[in-house]
Amino acid sequence: MTLVQEKVFIEVTMVDSGGNKAKTTWETDLADMAALNTEHTTNDSIIGAAGCATHFAACSDAQLLSVRFGVAYKENADIYGPANSEVERKAVISAKKSGTLEKAIINIPSPDRGPGIFLATQGEDRNIVDSADAALVAFLEHFETTGYLLLSDGESLDDMSAPANIKGRQIHRGSRKG
Numbered sequence: 001m002t003l004v005q006e007k008v009f010i011e012v013t014m015v016d017s018g019g020n021k022a023k024t025t026w027e028t029d030l031a032d033m034a035a036l037n038t039e040h041t042t043n044d045s046i047i048g049a050a051g052c053a054t055h056f057a058a059c060s061d062a063q064l065l066s067v068r069f070g071v072a073y074k075e076n077a078d079i080y081g082p083a084n085s086e087v088e089r090k091a092v093i094s095a096k097k098s099g100t101l102e103k104a105i106i107n108i109p110s111p112d113r114g115p116g117i118f119l120a121t122q123g124e125d126r127n128i129v130d131s132a133d134a135a136l137v138a139f140l141e142h143f144e145t146t147g148y149l150l151l152s153d154g155e156s157l158d159d160m161s162a163p164a165n166i167k168g169r170q171i172h173r174g175s176r177k178g
Helices: 033-039 043-046 052-058 134-144
Strands: 003-015 023-028 061-073 087-098 103-109 165-170
Touching: 003 033, 033 061, 043 103, 052 061, 061 087, 087 134
Parallel strands: none
Antiparallel strands: 003 023, 003 061, 087 103, 087 165
């Protein structure tokens, strides 16, 4: 698997009077993020008075909420997942947030079922997440306060090496794609 840079993008989020948000993403002709910093001054050509985000907001009744820049990477060959991989199957993980009694929900598409992150390959435990699975714990540790990923509300997870902090089940979502 080789991931190559696909594009540099700009994402604009608008918010309406009911608090509903709409995101619009545009690809750029920039080679990389360094080009964004050298070819365009961010304040002038993107978010400044003459910038594309400001001009976009002027065409809308909604309020400009945020502008985000990034680089997208993609597999450099047309590929398909392995046999029996189905993104409609999901492991829904409930993990304890740091400093609170609340739980965060994290979905993993096409979870490893060999038994992978589950307790068993068949029987009642085939749909129950193994809270001590090394691969699952290693992934969730990226959301801890010492990691670099944040939950959607900017919070972190508690100690994921403690099995009591992780619960989960396998579910199946319907699809009309076949």
